[in-house]
Amino acid sequence: xxxxxxxxxxxxxxxxxxxxxxxxxxILIYIGVAxxxxxxxxxxxxxxxxxxxxxxxxxxxxxxxxxxxAGSALxxxxxxxxxxxxxxxxxxxxxxxxxxxxxxxxxxxxxALSNQGIPVYSGIFQASMQVEYINDGPITILLDSKKTx
Numbered sequence: 001x002x003x004x005x006x007x008x009x010x011x012x013x014x015x016x017x018x019x020x021x022x023x024x025x026x027i028l029i030y031i032g033v034a035x036x037x038x039x040x041x042x043x044x045x046x047x048x049x050x051x052x053x054x055x056x057x058x059x060x061x062x063x064x065x066x067x068x069x070a071g072s073a074l075x076x077x078x079x080x081x082x083x084x085x086x087x088x089x090x091x092x093x094x095x096x097x098x099x100x101x102x103x104x105x106x107x108x109x110x111x112a113l114s115n116q117g118i119p120v121y122s123g124i125f126q127a128s129m130q131v132e133y134i135n136d137g138p139i140t141i142l143l144d145s146k147k148t149x
Contacts, residue, residue, distance in 0.1 A: 001041040001105065001145040002081040004030040007054050011074045011133035013123040021121040026071030027054075028133050031109055032081025033102040034095055034146075041145035042105055046112035049073075054139050062139075066118055073113055076123040076131055077106045099126060 005027055012022040029049060034041075055064040055071070066073060079102065083091035097105065103125050114120040123129045142149060 001034060001037045001045050001109070002032040003045055003049060003143045004078075004081065005049055005052060005054070005141045005143060006133065007136045007139035008074075009134040009136045011131065013074065013076060013121075014130040014132070015124050015127045020124060021074055023072040023074045023119075023121055025069065025136075026118075027052075027066050027073050028131070028135075029073055029075045029113075030078040030081060031075055031106060032078050033097040033105045034082055035097045035101070037097060037101070037105055037145065039105070039108060042108045042112050044145045045143060046109060046116060048143060050113060050116035050118055052141065054137075054141065067116065072119040072121065074121050074123075074133075075106075075110055075113070076129060077102065077125050 008028045010024050011028040013020050050067055051065045053065050054062050055069045057063040079093060079096040082096040083093055085091040106125055110120055110122055
């Protein structure tokens with residue numbers, strides 16, 4: 001399972017020009033599910049992300065988590081996190097989970113992060129979405145439950 005975590009001032013998701021989710025200060029998480037992922041990957045990333053210290057403390061050091069600042073999370077599914085563009089010009093998505101598995105683990109991730117005490121909002125799985133946000137910092141962290149990077 002892979003995640004792109006961004007510290008944001010605000011973020012929103014639109015589907016067919018209708019806003020379906022919005023957060024103020026918090027984190028925007030793009031989440032991709034691999035074909036060999038399981039619930040243990042969900043638990044690893046939800047714990048890692050909920051405690052990731054990427055928010056400034058009183059001394060402006062990145063020392064606080066989204067939980068510490070009572071921030072929110074906006075989660076957006078993104079299978080393209082498993083794109084392999086090493087050969088040719090058209091990326092392969094063969095490592096991405098099929099929609100049936102991806103949907104289950106995406107929903108599990110939303111629940112697991114919510115169980116960490118974070119207000120969680122999400123996009124719509126498999127929808128064509130427009131994501132708007134103001135990246136604060138900018139802070140962008142890449143995570144992989146298999147620790148490949």
